[in-house]
Amino acid sequence: MLFFILSSGNAMAHRVTVFAWVEGDTVLGEGKFSGGKKAQNSEIIVWDLNGKERLRTRTNKKGEFSFPIPAKTAMRIELIAGMGHKAEWTIPLEDIDDTATIKSAQDAGIPPSEPAGNTAPKQTANPVAAIDPEQLEAIVEKAVTKALNKKITPLSKMVADLAQEGPTINEILGGIGYIFGLMGVAIYFSSRKKKS
C-alpha cells in the first residue's frame, strides 16, 4: 500500500522502460518512464532464459539498480512499476561471457604482473624479454578493458536515454495522418453504400 502511494506519481506515465549493461562482474541498470521520470522503488526481477528466477531487487531513488552477475547465463531483467506498468531488458550471453573471461584473465594476470611491472623500468634495455608474452597480453587486456569501460559507460547511458525518449513529432503527425486517412476510407465506403 505504501509502495503505491509512493509511486502514485508514476501512474500517469504511459510506458516504462528498463535498460541494463554489464560492467565488470556487476550489472548496472536504470528504469525510466516516458517523459524522463525515474522509476523509483520499482521491483526488479532477474530471470535466466529458462524462466528460472535468479534474484530480486529494487530500484533506488534515482531509478537505478545494480546486482552482481548471478550466473553465467543470459538474463532477462524485468521491471515492475505497479498499476500495469512493466518492462523488460535482455542481457545476452556474449556480454557476460566477455567480462567473465576478462575477469579470469585478470585473476591470472594480476599477481604476476606486479613484479613484472616493477622489473620493467629497471631493464629498459630489453623490456620485451623481461615480460613474457602471456603476462603482457593480460596486462594490456586489463588496461584496455578498464579504459574501454570508462569510455563506454557514458555511451551506454546515452543509448539508454535515446531508447527512452518520448514520441517524436514525426510519429505524432503520422498518427494523426493515419486517423484522417481512415476517415477518408470510412467516408468512401459509406458513400458507395449510398449509391448502390
Added chain:
Amino acid sequence: MHISEGVLSAPVLGAGMALALAGTAVGLKKLKEDKIPQAAILSAAFFVASLIHVPIGPSSVHLILNGILGLMLGWVAFPSILIALLLQGVLFQFGGITTLGVNTIIMATPAVVCHYLFAGFVHKPDTISYAASFACGFLSVFFSSLLVGTALMFTQESFLEVAWAVVLAHLPVMFIEGLVAIFCVGFLKKVQPELLPKWSAAKHQDILDSKTKMVEKQI
C-alpha cells in the same frame, strides 16, 4: 492508464479483446456518415491528448479526454478510441497490441456510460449543462480508474488497493478533465450547438416549450 504487455493473464486479455470487438461493432453500426469526420477529429484529439503533460506539484499528469469524446460520440467512442490506442501502441509503444482490447474497454466503456448519463443535460440551461459536463469529465476518468483496478485484480494485486491507488493518482486529472469538458461544451454551445449530442431532440423540446409559452401567453 495504458496497461503494458505481459502484465495481464490470457483470459483477461481475451475477454477484453472480445468485449472491445463487440463494442466496436456496435459503434460502427451506429456511425452515421455525417458523424465520421467528427469521430475522426475526436479520435485524433484523444490520440494526441495523452502527450500533453500538465505539471502538477512534483509529478505531471496528462489529459485523457475520454469523457468529452464519449459525450459527443456515444457508442462511436469504441472505434475511435480503439484506433487511437492502436496507433499509440504501434507508434509510441504505449500499452501494446495484446492489451489493446483491455485498454480500449478501460477507456471506452466509461465514455459510453457518461454519454448515457449526461448527454441529455447538455442543452439545458447553463448551470445544469456545465455541472453535467464537469461530472462527465470527472466521472469518466474515475470509472476508467476502477476498470484498471478490475483488470489488474485478476492477475496480481487486490482490487481495492489498486483501484484506490489509481483513483488517488488520477484525482488531479479528474478535475482538469471536468474543467476541459466544461470549456468544450460551453464553447460548442455558443459556436455550433448542433455538434453536441441530442441536438435535434433538444431543438424539438425548445419548439414545444416556446409553443406552450405562446399558448400560455395567448391565454
